[in-house]
Amino acid sequence: MSIQGMSIQGLGVPGLLVAAPRSSSGKTTVTLALMRALARRGLRVRGAKCGPDYIDPAFHAAATGHPSFNLDSFAMGPGLLDAVAGLASEEADIVVTEGSMGLFDGVRAGEGRTGANADIAARYGWPVLLVLDVSGAAQSAAAVALGCARYDPRVRIAGVVLNKVASIRHRRLVEAGLAQVGIPVLGVLMRDAGLVLPERHLGLVQARETADLDARLDRLGDLAEQGLDLDAILSAAAGGAPPSSAAIxxxxxxxxxxxxxxxxxxxxxxxxxxxxxxxxxxxxxxxxxxxxxxxxxxxxxxxxxxxxxxxxxxxxxxxxxxxxxxxxxxxxxxxxxxxxxxxxxxxxxxxxxxxxxxxxxxxxxxxxxxxxxxxxxxxxxxxxxxxxxxxxxxxxxxxxxxxxxxxxxxxxxxxxxxxxxxxxxxxxxxxxxxxxxxxxxxxxxxxxxx
Incomplete structure (x- = not known):
């Protein structure tokens, strides 16, 4: 256990961080699908969001039935960050955290204080489920995943979820590249325009304004059960945050x-x-x-x-x-x-x-x-x-x-x-x-x- 920039692994509830090499890769889709599918199994799923964001946590709450909290390694001091991570873990079996932008994208600041998703994964020992948008790529996607796996030694990539796969042949080509570099594929989502949630100028339309939200979430849950290796993903969950402190x-x-x-x-x-x-x-x-x-x-x-x-x-x-x-x-x-x-x-x-x-x-x-x-x-x-x-x-x-x-x-x-x-x-x-x-x-x- 340590102060800022270092990890606080092995405490509390295990978790995963859903991240991607860049924005618009499908993080929200995978996060909501995973949350809904795990909740259907009777697990007490809790959500969190890296960085400043109001809209995604409201969708997390709709998917899990519980509040989702923001974790920001730049804006929050170490004490507040741990207190909020503790809140996100209360009465949970697993914490599913959604990243923002790319896995390592942040501001220029001291180690562990950049606001990047990687800071949160490292601090709490939460392995990364890396979402790869493979539209327009095949074996080259493995090079991107390998770069993410090696860029920051604090972070462990548990495996990848392939998003926007065009065909069975496309899938086999991408999987062949990932097998060559030893990174497991933990799920596949085929290309489907119907998965896209409605957006407006600040991001997604708010959860409360999204028509048939429960039906949309249930459909995502169905896709997770069909396309994600839920058992392997659950087995990969690790780490944990310390208990929350109201005084902080x-x-x-x-x-x-x-x-x-x-x-x-x-x-x-x-x-x-x-x-x-x-x-x-x-x-x-x-x-x-x-x-x-x-x-x-x-x-x-x-x-x-x-x-x-x-x-x-x-x-x-x-x-x-x-x-x-x-x-x-x-x-x-x-x-x-x-x-x-x-x-x-x-x-x-x-x-x-x-x-x-x-x-x-x-x-x-x-x-x-x-x-x-x-x-x-x-x-x-x-x-x-x-x-x-x-x-x-x-x-x-x-x-x-x-x-x-x-x-x-x-x-x-x-x-x-x-x-x-x-x-x-x-x-x-x-x-x-x-x-x-x-x-x-x-x-x-x-x-x-x-």
Whole structure:
């Protein structure tokens, strides 16, 4: 057992990490298929996701019936990382973790702190189930797998799942190459456009919006039972995380927290909510799309990110919500992240160019008409005391959106924080604060992460 960068193998519940050499290889398909098939066997399957992602964990939860947690070796300090990995392992027989991007893709940082999938696999001793999209390749796929197996000695490749196999002949050619380098094939999925889940600009359509989700998951489970060697995959599971510690999980911003929760506001990290509850806080959900206001007896209101740009007209017409939010803000703190930040602003312009009035609690106007991707980790230091900490407090999170600010950038007097990227490059002041109201485009993952 060790501190950052080293492994904590042999503790707790065994697991596997489903990863790939690159994005769009089929990791989510294989992960959900495996989860559903193992759950059908009566196993207590728990899920996790490497890196900052809200959407995949919701699909994991639908497949397993239990929350799925994010594990981020850059944004989370070692203590928080272990506490969240422990949460993901509670009352489980196996933990199935889905990677993001490529297996070794991350930022430039110290060993074990790059945000790469490989950091998580190494730290907890979880073998990697490598998904290979073999469309357009045959024996050459073995060279890619061999490179992944040898690139980082901390990581063990348990075997591969071949995805998008075109024919029996194609399969035999790919398997021949892998046999030559001694890497076992633990599953095969034939090319099937029907396996693709619907997507939108931030990734998959949310689980709650996916039509016939249970039927889709059951079909994936059927394919796993037909195409994956489930016994061999189960036998390969190993490693484990230490027990979770509630004291290390995120601190609640209040005793009773009003949280916007519906199709427009759904991006609240599971480890954040679990930490708040573990430390005695109560989360009181309300739906702005149903024109509900935050409960007046709450201590703080939290507007998570989501897709308010898809519901801007409806939100603009939600008078009880907007009036109730303004009344709440006169007496108590309100914080918004990304989509929540946009709703706290003056207006939100949708993709068609129509500007919809918002809560007008912060001096910012945003637009989706001219899309521009803003993506990356953010390391922030608060400009003033607030609900998330004192002036100078350090937060680590990420930004992922296509909206543009139409108003001028904030100065220190009105900014929420000074931010830098993962390389330490100064990005200037970000977000806004006015009275008890704060907001920012970046989503917080950890506070005081070191």
């Amino acid at each position: 999980l995120p601190r609640p911003p209040g005793q009773r927290i009003a949280v916007a929760a519906d199709a427009a506001f759904s991006f609240l990290y599971p480890h954040q909510a679990a930490g708040w509850r573990a430390q005695g806080a109560e989360i009181v959900p309300f739906s702005p799309l149903a024109d509900e206001a935050p409960a007046g007896d709450c201590d703080v209101c939290w507007l998570p990110g989501g897709y308010p740009e898809l519901h801007a007209g409806r939100l603009a017409g939600a008078g009880r919500f907007l009036d109730g939010l303004r009344a709440f803000a006169r007496e108590k703190p309100v914080h918004g992240e990304c989509g929540g930040y946009m709703v706290l602003g003056e207006s939100l312009e949708d993709a068609a160019g129509t500007a919809h009035p918002m809560a007008r609690l912060l001096p910012v106007a945003t637009s989706y008409k001219a899309r521009k991707l803003h993506l990356g980790y953010r390391v922030a230091h608060l400009c003033a005391d607030g609900v998330l900490g004192g002036a100078g407090a350090r937060l680590v999170g990420h930004e992922f959106h296509y909206a543009s600010e139409l108003t001028s950038p904030p100065g220190r007097a009105e900014a929420f924080a000074r931010v830098a990227d993962a390389d330490g490059a100064d990005l200037g002041f970000a977000g806004h604060r006015r009275g008890r109201v704060t907001g920012t485009f970046f989503h917080m993952i950890a506070m005081d992460a070191g």
